[in-house]
Amino acid sequence: MYETALGASTPDTITLLGQDLARDVMGTVGFGELAFWLATQRRPSPGETRLFEAVLAALADHGFTPTAIVSRLTFLSAPDSVQGALAAGLLGGGSRFLGVTEDAGRFLNSVVSAHAPREDWDALALETVRAQGKTRIPGLGHHVHKNGDPRTPRLFEIADEEGLAGPHLSLFAAIGRVHPQVLGKTLPLNGAGTCGAVLADLGLPLELLRGFALLARTAGLIGQLAEELRNPVANQIFLSVDMNTRSVAPVEE
Amino acid sequence: MYETALGASTPDTITLLGQDLARDVMGTVGFGELAFWLATQRRPSPGETRLFEAVLAALADHGFTPTAIVSRLTFLSAPDSVQGALAAGLLGGGSRFLGVTEDAGRFLNSVVSAHAPREDWDALALETVRAQGKTRIPGLGHHVHKNGDPRTPRLFEIADEEGLAGPHLSLFAAIGRVHPQVLGKTLPLNGAGTCGAVLADLGLPLELLRGFALLARTAGLIGQLAEELRNPVANQIFLSVDMNTRSVAPVEE
Amino acid sequence: MYETALGASTPDTITLLGQDLARDVMGTVGFGELAFWLATQRRPSPGETRLFEAVLAALADHGFTPTAIVSRLTFLSAPDSVQGALAAGLLGGGSRFLGVTEDAGRFLNSVVSAHAPREDWDALALETVRAQGKTRIPGLGHHVHKNGDPRTPRLFEIADEEGLAGPHLSLFAAIGRVHPQVLGKTLPLNGAGTCGAVLADLGLPLELLRGFALLARTAGLIGQLAEELRNPVANQIFLSVDMNTRSVAPVEE
Amino acid sequence: MYETALGASTPDTITLLGQDLARDVMGTVGFGELAFWLATQRRPSPGETRLFEAVLAALADHGFTPTAIVSRLTFLSAPDSVQGALAAGLLGGGSRFLGVTEDAGRFLNSVVSAHAPREDWDALALETVRAQGKTRIPGLGHHVHKNGDPRTPRLFEIADEEGLAGPHLSLFAAIGRVHPQVLGKTLPLNGAGTCGAVLADLGLPLELLRGFALLARTAGLIGQLAEELRNPVANQIFLSVDMNTRSVAPVEE
Secondary structure (H helix, E strand, O other): OEEEOOEEEOOOOEEEOOEEHHHHHOOOOOHHHHHHHHHHOOOOOHHHHHHHHHHHHHHOOOOOOHHHHHHHHHHHHOOOOHHHHHHHHHOOOOOOOOOHHHHHHHHHHHHHOOOOOOOOHHHHHHHHHHHHOOOOOOOEOOOOOOOOOOHHHHHHHHHHHOOOOOHHHHHHHHHHHHHHHHHOOOOOEOHHHHHHHHHHHOOOOHHHHHHHHHHHHHHHHHHHHHHHHHOOOHHHHHHHHHOOEEEOOOOOO | OEEEOOEEEOOOOEEEOOEEHHHHHOOOOOHHHHHHHHHHOOOOOHHHHHHHHHHHHHHOOOOOOHHHHHHHHHHHHOOOOHHHHHHHHHOOOOOOOOOHHHHHHHHHHHHHOOOOOOOOHHHHHHHHHHHHOOOOOOOEOOOOOOOOOOHHHHHHHHHHHOOOOOHHHHHHHHHHHHHHHHHOOOOOEOHHHHHHHHHHHOOOOHHHHHHHHHHHHHHHHHHHHHHHHHOOOHHHHHHHHHOOEEEOOOOOO | OEEEOOEEEOOOOEEEOOEEHHHHHOOOOOHHHHHHHHHHOOOOOHHHHHHHHHHHHHHOOOOOOHHHHHHHHHHHHOOOOHHHHHHHHHOOOOOOOOOHHHHHHHHHHHHHOOOOOOOOHHHHHHHHHHHHOOOOOOOEOOOOOOOOOOHHHHHHHHHHHOOOOOHHHHHHHHHHHHHHHHHOOOOOEOHHHHHHHHHHHOOOOHHHHHHHHHHHHHHHHHHHHHHHHHOOOHHHHHHHHHOOEEEOOOOOO | OEEEOOEEEOOOOEEEOOEEHHHHHOOOOOHHHHHHHHHHOOOOOHHHHHHHHHHHHHHOOOOOOHHHHHHHHHHHHOOOOHHHHHHHHHOOOOOOOOOHHHHHHHHHHHHHOOOOOOOOHHHHHHHHHHHHOOOOOOOEOOOOOOOOOOHHHHHHHHHHHOOOOOHHHHHHHHHHHHHHHHHOOOOOEOHHHHHHHHHHHOOOOHHHHHHHHHHHHHHHHHHHHHHHHHOOOHHHHHHHHHOOEEEOOOOOO
């Protein structure tokens, strides 16, 4: 038998997570709340929902990123397949562009779970930064927001307001304070990394932290495709590449 | 120049839809509300948000559908690529399984937009059903919920509560009333089709109605993968196929 | 029981299409030949293989097409997932860019299969072109090769050399001769459409003609990714979009 | 300027890899040969082509693997999108099922490139196996072909016939001879791993070895979809899961 606690139906009923879908979920449970519930099988509190939705908002769209360009170009080539355009965009959600959230969450968790609960976060952070040596610390630094990512203080603020700042955020904040002592320069805590710390503090599955970035991005990509329908630019992007192409001789290797 | 009203950033600010992302969106705008806003570039009212999120809940997960099985099997094969597992699941969101929402929305809209505003929905519905001849009407009938899909009355109810039932829902309801006269049998209005009518009444772009089903399903697929991590079944599904395989001679064609 | 005539194995043997894989396929059967065999479960003749491989060569790569740009950008974002970069590129293989091959093959087949075998192709072609009215004939016209697509005469030549020109190619050639009488202008038979005619004459499944274009393109996309590794341009493409972006106010709808 | 040595066209010509596509590639260059050429920008010899195509044959299809099931289920759900069904299947080509080829090639290369050319492969192999400790050696062992994978000796044989067995195959063979001394048991060299050794000896880019497994699999998946059209089983697979599903209570975490 294949067991599931998610959706199920009989001729007369549909349940989701053990709830009557029509009566107890539809019209009552918001979409962010539902996504959290589906991932953890635990209904989040209003504060958890607010913090989780703040993360999703932080990650939804950043303009013409590679994933947005990819979705628009795929929609241009295959307008009959919205699912293909969305899937293609999500496939860019790997290690480099959308992976920071997961990398930061996992990194912080590996430290947190290897140590007993504590209060002296700065000491642990110092030890952690030193142990990394020349390896980059996930979530530290941003190529545009060099003086600080505006999403970062806002996430800390909301977590505080909701009483949900846990060990991952505490360690991440401490890394933000102590790393200049080791690295000799000050780097901002970026928003994507802070999102990873928040998601880990919320108890979401570490293996799927990237999945929440992808969920947020799905909403963003629908926005990109909607804008492409109103004000198309994909063909112009394609042509600007095409017109700047030079054919060269093969380089044997 | 490539113009966008979605995400934008400078070294010190990040905006989304013309708003200050950190100050005015994060912690304030729910995820369903944001997805609606991204798709229309118009902030929805609380009632619109509630109705929209009810649609997303209705479509998020239906248990071991082909898309869920596909995501789980892909995660089994390539556990390092959550984006691949989600993308593979979404690729099943085509004409047959997740397409009803879009098909129903477009179909109803083609009728609504071809006629002047009216009150006699039953007459228009009768004409519409007759004109279809033997072609299936999208959104009519359900292979499991033969006596009625529980999501359908609930969507009508929420739309009424919020004062958002428009011409698409009105026509769809009328089709539900009159089709037995033409077809000689009574079929239920299914939930996926009703979702299409709701999304069309909410003014969401018709070309992307399938996209909202896919957004809902992304949350569902994350739930499926989270459950697969806790209680894996994908390998068992694979083995049950493998053990029931018979090798046969090629059939030339 | 799930039956298959494709791959099967026991502890000591592996068969493919009823053949001993190691002894009778590896080292003996070329890759184009094998792809044909897998699709039809019939081993092609050397002439069929040559013609089929000419089609694959014709469709493998056209430089910086949207699919190539998409693969490169996805590889930039998620370099850990080659499968994601290839899959993203293939997802652009829809109705507009790679679909001509399938559309032409299906269109020609719909005419051929509706008529008794015949010799007067020009008469049937004239009737066909007239019946289309203002609807575009798939495979007719090319936005770059306005005076003729070099692939087209070559495919006819190879088909003739191998004695494999059948009704689809005959009808397509006739359409090339007669359409100016109806349309009042001369359009070239494009290479992608001719490929569709060839694949249909080879008896390959019409529902999957697009699949062969995608197989050819998979080889091309691997070439694109290999070139991206040696001489990266994806980041430059991304930056050229990014630097030409202008943030505008949302357009409510 | 974006440079490419792959496809290029002017109104009157199409070139591919610096060749006149119609005259010098179509009808002359086989598909496996072309795929090799695209990936390396170097035309392979007939022997290299034969060995490369033997690898592609070895990896094309293994019956109802997860990737095959995924493609068939996606085709069932979205029959209008062949590209989606193929892409979904390829997305399973990650670390676990199709990754062995790449892992073995990279592993062998990391050893070969760290040592001066040599003849005493057994000594290097012994050192290598010892250094791995408890970490699995990619390409060693097979869950079905416990007494030997029939593809392995065939690949060595073809490589020898063509004079193309290089350091990767030599080291892999030596690992096959010496590992029992260290591990205390004899494991077969599997076919997928041997393919990785062959591809590395052929000089194909290590970062893309998985890509060649995916190219082979694309042909296999088209075969699977063609068989699904003739003799459908996807719905039966779906129903067998659906009928064996049990709804359980959520497990909070």
